[in-house]
Amino acid sequence: MELIQSIVKIAVFLILAQTIVHLSPRESYEKYLKLLVRLMLIASLLTPLTSMLTGETVGQVTRRILEESRAYERSIQKSSPLSDWDSHFTEMYPEVGH
Numbered sequence: 001m002e003l004i005q006s007i008v009k010i011a012v013f014l015i016l017a018q019t020i021v022h023l024s025p026r027e028s029y030e031k032y033l034k035l036l037v038r039l040m041l042i043a044s045l046l047t048p049l050t051s052m053l054t055g056e057t058v059g060q061v062t063r064r065i066l067e068e069s070r071a072y073e074r075s076i077q078k079s080s081p082l083s084d085w086d087s088h089f090t091e092m093y094p095e096v097g098h
Helices: 002-022 027-054 058-079 083-092
Strands: none
Touching (some): 027 058
16 A cells, blocks of 8 residues: 555656646756756655565655764764854854754
8 A cells, every 4th residue: 555655656746846847937947857856756766665675664764764864964064164164153143043
């Protein structure tokens, strides 16, 4: 049943994505929109496949991917020379916030 739901979600995503690509205001954006759609489609296809291979539900796989990407982002921010800049910017301009 979960596989059928995933297929339906991917089909709806493809229909909406093609609509957005065709309604884009400029043709110059089209190649970037298509790239974004392809990357999102790959992620949409890999999530149910990964869940079938690992025995986890799609929600568990999605949560695990999000947790790992957040951990990776935090490690990049810690090693970045600009990480101190962000805290200084927030102190200088608290009304901007993040």
